[in-house]
Amino acid sequence: MPKRFPRCAASSPNRRSDVVSIRHFGQPPAVDREIAAGDARWRVPEETPVALICNGRNYAVMLATPADLADYAVGFSLTERVVADVSDIEAIDIHQELRGVDIRLTLTSDAIERFDARQQRRNLVGRAGCGVCGVENAETFFERLPRVSEQKAKIDAAALLRAAxxxxxxQPLNARTRTVHAAAFASPDGEILLAREDVGRHNALDKLLGALALSGSPTASGFVVMSSRCSYEIVEKSARAGIEAILSLSAPTAFAINKAEEANIALYVISSARAVAIGR
Incomplete structure (x- = not known):
């Protein structure tokens, strides 16, 4: 059976399903703006403080592109283990504030009990940095990732090149700004089915994984495409989502390669117009 995040079919902007309610309050901010650069005019992306609040408890504040924030809330919450699955989230209220965005999650009673227990451990060592939010201590980086499959995925080179x-x-935002990252999900033959953009590569991936979770799309019947290098947090988030293969347009880090081997994720990179498999 293909692996899936739990399904939550819905439509925007104010979404409602049997699993989660998603509502927007206030005027959404622009995702980019025009500036003067000498005699030229440039478009630059916005970077906005985004606060994640769970049942009134502050969890983290990240900087992100203010688009697809419901997807971001779900993907971040799943990959950072704030919740175990989408059904732990009863509602997502997105409030546009004067100096940023508040994402207010309403979790189920069981989920908030687990959240509170984890927060007590997390608060002993302070706040984690962006991209590895929720880390309780250095040993967390060396926890074994779940194996996504017993047999490593093999993606045809033609499919990888097609997706790249x-x-x-x-990437409409990147077409305007030439500045933002993208994460996409492609079918086994290389057709891009879904993509999300953000100034942060891990944010883009969280948005993508959240969108897949909300749509109920299988996560093991294709591969992730990253416009950037593949670092540790990209592998970790992908492993927790059941992603079996990652194509990055820039080289992965050594730690990412090690963790991908641990999770049995196939890593590919584009080099000199060729798709190259990394690792064993």
């Missing part, structure tokens, strides 16, 4: 070549078509 098609990625730009799914």
């Amino acid at each position: 070549a098609d990625l730009a078509r799914h």
Whole structure:
């Protein structure tokens, strides 16, 4: 059976399903703006403080592009183990504030009990940095990741090259600004099915994984495409989502390679117009 995040079919902007209610309050901010650069005019992306609040408890404040924030809330909450699955979230209220965005999650009673217990441990060592939010101590980095499959995925080179070549078509914000990262999900034959953008590569991946979770899309019947390098947090988040293969357009880090081997995730990179498998 293909692996899935639990399904939550819905439509925007104010979404309602049997699993989670998603509502927006206030005027959404622009995702980019025009500035003067000498005699030229440039478009630059916005970077906005985004606070995640769970049943009134502050969890983290991240900097992110203020788009697809419901997807971001779900993906971040799942990959950072704030919740175990989408059904732990009863509601997502997105409030546009004067100096940022508040994402207010309403968790189930069981989920908030687990959240509070984890917060007590987390608060002993202070706040974690962006991209590895929720880390309780250095040993967390060396916890074994779940194996996504017994047999490592093999993606055809033609499919990898097709996805890499098609990625730009799914990056409208980057087309305007030439500045933001993208994370996409492609079918086994390389067709890009879904993509999300953000100034942070891990944010883009969280948005993508959240969108997949909300749509109930299988996560093991294709591969993730990253416009950037593949670092530790990209592998960790992908492993927790059941992603079996990652294509990055820039080289992975050594730690990412080690963790991908541990999770049995197939890593690929584009080098000299070729798709190259990394690791064993």
